[in-house]
Amino acid sequence: MSESDQAAGLRKWANLQRQQQGVVDAHDEQNMADDRAASVELPVEAPATPSSEPPPAHTSVRQAPRLPLVVVGLAQASPAQVAKVRARLGQWSAEGRRWAGAPEDWQIQLVPPGATNLTGLVREQSRWALWVDSDAEAFMRGFRALHAMHQAGGPSRLLALHEPGLPRRGLLDNLQVAANYYLGIELLVLAR
Structure with missing residues (x-):
């Protein structure tokens, strides 16, 4: 889309x-x-149809499909890293950002920035994010990840995922400006 x-x-x-x-x-x-x-699509629920009979006990409740989110910039793909991403989405949801939904609604896929299948993933997936740490090397790691993605045919628009409390001013603004100026990548920063 x-x-x-x-x-x-x-x-x-x-x-x-x-x-x-x-x-x-x-x-x-x-x-x-x-x-x-x-620019995250929200899940749309079908309206419930009234019924006089409860569903049979043997039928299972169909869950809404999970929303795919491809995340780059994390050191390794592990359950702990996925939990870190889900926690951040949960914090945004708790702040009232409706697009974030419930953390369990997301299907998180961690991908290295220079992966050979990025071009195919870009065609298949529309939701991308860059994890940005808050340490002294965070800018260089983030920019290198964006550069590697750019070279491998990665997406031109990503959401900046980061620890709560990281201000927009400084690291996030600098990374956003550098991504746009040098790589033509739009990095969406939601920090205040």
Whole structure:
């Protein structure tokens, strides 16, 4: 799905939400702006059909499909790293960022930045993120990961995932500007 299709779908969804709520306060407007910036598709649930009979006991409840998120920039692919990504998504969800949903809704796929199958993954997956640490070498590691992805035909738009409390000013802003200027990559930063 193209980026413009995602953004149009998100705007349509946000407008529908505003109409249903009637009034939108400034905090909701900021959240909707953050949601649009992230360009993450939201799961759509089918409306429930009323039934006079409960479903048979032997049928299982069908779960919504998990949302794929490809994450680069982590040192190794491990359950602990996946848990770190899920925790960050959970924190954004707790802050009221609706697009983040529930952490268990995401299918996290950790990929090295220079993977040979990046071009194919870009065609298959529309949600990408770069993990950014907060140590002294974080800028160089993040920029190297973006550069390796760029060289391997990686995505041109990623969400910056990072530890909570990391301010936009400094590391995240510098990484965002360098990614755009030198590589033509849009790095979406949601820190304040």
